[in-house]
Amino acid sequence: MELSRRTLLGGFAAIASGVAGSALAGCSSGMNNAGTTAKKNTATELTMWCWPGGLGKSVLTDTIAHFPDPKIKYSEIGGDFKQKLITTFNGGTSIPDITGLKGEDIASLLPQAQRFVDLKTLGADSILGDYLQWKVNQATTLDGKVIGLPIDVGPTALFYREDIFAAGGLPSDPAKVAEQLKTWDDFFAAGVQLKAKNPKALLVWDATDLYDMVVGQGTERYISKDNKFIGDQDHIRKAWDTSVKAMTLKIDGKTPSGGPDWNAGLDQGTVPAHIGAAWVASDIKSAVKTSVGKWRLAPTPSGPANFGGSFLAITKNAADPQKAFDVIKYMLSPDNEAKAFADAQIFPSAPAAYDKPQLTAADKFFGGQVPISVFGPAAKAIPVAYQSPYDDAVAAPFHDELKTVQTGAKTSDAAWSSAVSKAKAIAKRQGVQ
Structure with missing residues (x-):
């Protein structure tokens, strides 16, 4: 079997003590390691980064077709995603407009909130209630900024x-x-x-x-x-x-x-x-x-x-943050989160998705049991820590x-x-x- 998401989580824990300090380097808002201001991205395309398996393929394809102007340029980034993102931030060039943030990385990225747009400034308050509150809390700074919209959870x-x-x-x-x-x-x-x-x-x-x-x-x-x-x-x-x-x-x-x-x-x-x-x-x-x-x-x-579950964030380098927000809002709607579950077992962070046909179907692998009957109540009952x-x-x-x-x-x-x-x-x- 290929490397599982669980293996990736365990691997992060093993190396965390070596990375925690270095990953926080170069945190000044809009600045790279050289101390110069990182340039805004161009408005001719909207760039998006995520890791393999992080997004449902059909949802991604549909989103790219749904937003033709500017064209979405999607890049699948293998290897140590967080480190590559931090390195790109510090370099000050080729920073994506939209980026995935892994759930196991989110706590260490909150001190770098100035790298990202506070989604509340783009109208996120109107939809945050659609997602599990404890998951939204994970991407919320102590002073109330929300740096990511939840992709999925791992009840x-x-x-x-x-x-x-x-x-x-x-x-x-x-x-x-x-x-x-x-x-x-x-x-x-x-x-x-x-x-x-x-x-x-x-x-x-x-x-x-x-x-x-x-x-x-x-x-x-x-x-x-x-x-x-x-x-x-x-x-x-x-x-x-x-x-x-x-x-x-x-x-x-x-x-x-x-x-x-x-x-x-x-x-x-x-x-x-x-x-x-x-x-x-x-x-x-x-x-x-x-x-x-x-x-x-x-x-x-x-x-x-809960184990795992990630976010989509908008960087301060985005040429059009509002358009970027429209994209992630569309991608992470309950309907699309249900489609992502059908694509790759990406478990929705929006409870309204739990009533969709993709999640209420019986699973022959589990003897005809309906998995959402177990995972749905679990997702809603995760303790807040x-x-x-x-x-x-x-x-x-x-x-x-x-x-x-x-x-x-x-x-x-x-x-x-x-x-x-x-x-x-x-x-x-x-x-x-």
Whole structure:
């Protein structure tokens, strides 16, 4: 299977501590690194950047046809999109009028809000209510500027093998799974029961991956709105202990998602479940051959989280910001977000799309289940949590130290102490109190 969106998210977390400081260089409004004013783009064309798979192909084609003057010039940018965008900003030339901003990058780009047009100045107030409020909040600065309109979101759910659950004595019907596996303790108890009957079927694919899920279910992360380090508090320790409990119960498959072992395990039943964002459905569908129709969906134990989901922004270099806004408003209408879901499982950020035929259809892969019946309520119930520009950098030691617990190199308490100490040091270097 090709590199998944989930793999990209994980890769960002691993390198975040090295990039957080450098990515914020050259932040003066309308200025490049040389200190000269970056030129406005010409009005002869409207340039747009995004990454592969970031936009629905049919929607993009339709939008280009719908706005012939000026002509939209679309560029698909591979590799490290954020770094290429920052480098272009700093160079002061060839800056796109419209650009995608990845959800995992948005917090670190908010301090550079002066690079982008505040969409409220273009009339965005009239449509912001069409989108999930928590998602709009992610692209909103502390002083109220909105730098991006949401493309998509990544609400989570439990993907599971109905046949493996049934053979292991667990409930297999989605409604019964939802009723019995309400909490992480319920989920772990089911994992212990399943392993007793099928030792190869480990319910937790990778316990270190579970950690971010639990953090994402909360209303606080590592740094508070008043720029204080809170990564040593109970809400983070709870996520840590939940991850470690899966290891202690020996239901941890130690199989990171997106790799060949994970792909094979989905079909073979050694990875009988996965908790992930809506877009993980496309990863699973492309990986399996023999288990088509045997997969089902249920709510995430202990509540939903969000992974991924991006934005379209307008740069201060845009020749005609109002025209650019008309374009992104059109592209991200509920009707077009529904079409993008049909194109590439890009899950809509506008709830009105959830009633569209593209999302209400039954899915044979999931045994005729309607995925929106699970993902729709999850998307609306994502907890609101402030994310600091430095959160990913500060989170990195927790991920690294959890792996030492997983391998047996350290005890949970020793690894926790080390993670907190390293995270505090990173936070301090970033100016966090």
